[in-house]
Amino acid sequence: MPANPDDLPDDERATALRLGALGRPTAADRDLDAPPPDLWDHISDEAFAPPGEMNAPADAPNGADAPGAGVVDLSERRNRRQMVGAKVGLAAAAAALVLIAGVAAVLVSRSSGTDTEVVAATDLDLLAGGGSGSAELVQTDDGLELVVDVSDLQPQADSDFFELWMLTPDASAMQTMGTFEATSGRVEVPVPASVDADEFPVVDISEELDDGDSTHSGKSILRGTLS
Amino acid sequence: MTCAVAARPHTPEHRVTGRRLDIRYAAVVDQSPTLLEESVVAGFAAGDEAALKDLYDATSRLVFSYCRRSLGTDGAADATQEVYVAAWRSRDRYRPEKGSLTGWLMGIARFKVIDALRASGRRPEVADHAEPEDQGRVAEGIEATAQRMLVADALDQLGERARQMVELAFYDDLTHTEISERTGVPLGTVKSDIRRGLDRLRRHLEGFDASES
Numbered sequence: 269m270p271a272n273p274d275d276l277p278d279d280e281r282a283t284a285l286r287l288g289a290l291g292r293p294t295a296a297d298r299d300l301d302a303p304p305p306d307l308w309d310h311i312s313d314e315a316f317a318p319p320g321e322m323n324a325p326a327d328a329p330n331g332a333d334a335p336g337a338g339v340v341d342l343s344e345r346r347n348r349r350q351m352v353g354a355k356v357g358l359a360a361a362a363a364a365l366v367l368i369a370g371v372a373a374v375l376v377s378r379s380s381g382t383d384t385e386v387v388a389a390t391d392l393d394l395l396a397g398g399g400s401g402s403a404e405l406v407q408t409d410d411g412l413e414l415v416v417d418v419s420d421l422q423p424q425a426d427s428d429f430f431e432l433w434m435l436t437p438d439a440s441a442m443q444t445m446g447t448f449e450a451t452s453g454r455v456e457v458p459v460p461a462s463v464d465a466d467e468f469p470v471v472d473i474s475e476e477l478d479d480g481d482s483t484h485s486g487k488s489i490l491r492g493t494l495s
Numbered sequence: 496m497t498c499a500v501a502a503r504p505h506t507p508e509h510r511v512t513g514r515r516l517d518i519r520y521a522a523v524v525d526q527s528p529t530l531l532e533e534s535v536v537a538g539f540a541a542g543d544e545a546a547l548k549d550l551y552d553a554t555s556r557l558v559f560s561y562c563r564r565s566l567g568t569d570g571a572a573d574a575t576q577e578v579y580v581a582a583w584r585s586r587d588r589y590r591p592e593k594g595s596l597t598g599w600l601m602g603i604a605r606f607k608v609i610d611a612l613r614a615s616g617r618r619p620e621v622a623d624h625a626e627p628e629d630q631g632r633v634a635e636g637i638e639a640t641a642q643r644m645l646v647a648d649a650l651d652q653l654g655e656r657a658r659q660m661v662e663l664a665f666y667d668d669l670t671h672t673e674i675s676e677r678t679g680v681p682l683g684t685v686k687s688d689i690r691r692g693l694d695r696l697r698r699h700l701e702g703f704d705a706s707e708s
Contacts, residue, residue: 283700286642293644300560300648301556303572311547315580316544480537482545
């Protein structure tokens with residue numbers, strides 16, 4: 269039982285007592301491993317009918333090496349939403365692991381007082397809506413980190429959250445870095461080792477609707493190029 | 496404004512494109528991280544198959560590791576599969592106002608583990624591995640392990656400062672004032688961190704309680 273339940277409102281006291289009863293999480297509680305890589309295929313086969321539907325688009329050649337391939341108009345992408353979602357799905361688990369590992373590395377490096385160095389920075393220009401911001405690419409012992417400060421973000425229209433992206437200079441390809449809701453504050457995200465910051469130097473903040481479409485809404489609020 | 500965007504090919508070196516990955520995976524300073532549920536739950540409830548994949552990506556390590564710990568390596572994958580299939584098929588029974596989706600999922604995992612243990616003739620009550628004695632008192636059993644793993648995962652996603660505040664308050668039994676003095680963090684910040692963290696943990700535990708076998 270915590271020594272200070274009186275510090276808490278009634279609705280939180282029960283949670284505090286329950287935490288005390290469960291006990292402090294052990295190393296075993298945090299010893300997490302990824303499931304077998306083919307498990308999702310088994311789950312999707314069983315959960316979604318007909319079996320195999322989700323796999324077909326991912327197995328199709330995507331023409332990635334062809335010049336100009338992959339540049340798709342936003343409206344067309346929306347119509348292809350399910351296919352895009354399926355294709356993206358295959359890589360998602362691995363990507364999530366990369367980010368989790370990155371966060372852990374960042375936290376460890378901070379707690380041990382590791383020095384950091386700003387390797388690139390930019391102010392973010394207002395494209396639409398409102399707000400201001402800046403971005404820095406920071407080199408830590410554990411890799412690159414993107415640090416973005418924003419103030420008073422205002423969307424152009426009704427939206428549910430903001431999303432941070434890294435883009436190629438011609439916006440032909442992009443990398444989501446995460447979503448957030450706060451209109452002011454600092455967001456720090458590890459840049460996965462698989463992402464070449466030189467190739468994706470444009471930092472973009474968009475407004476997004478929670479509509480299940482994981483692609484860029486096309487509504488950018490702030491943008492700047494790291495240099 | 497509409498700009499042309501494109502998906503990147505899925506090569507091993509560029510794995511993520513256009514996917515909405517919740518900021519819960521990232522460190523957010525001085526802001527409350529967004530719960531996974533907020534970006535996934537609507538799609539999940541609406542039967543969006545991509546939302547189940549997002550949920551799986553965000554939670555499968557936790558669910559699988561719990562099943563593995565409780566059932567052993569052999570049965571863990573099958574049980575994990577049952578958890579997500581069951582969650583998908585009963586998605587219309589999930590109520591966001593009653594608790595978090597992750598908690599609800601771990602509640603289902605608890606039932607699947609119990610089912611698997613019973614099917615194999617084992618007694619769920621004694622199935623947990625022994626805990627190291629120097630870790631202090633730890634509640635044992637299938638139910639407690641699921642909840643504590645859920646709590647541990649949620650704590651790790653609070654952000655370093657808030658996690659530290661919550662742990663000092665509820666595992667080290669320090670008062671808010673003592674935490675403030677020990678860490679140098681202003682008392683108001685200590686209180687708000689703990690309140691926010693506790694609220695997050697409460698949502699997860701309520702989700703756990705809301706699941707049905």
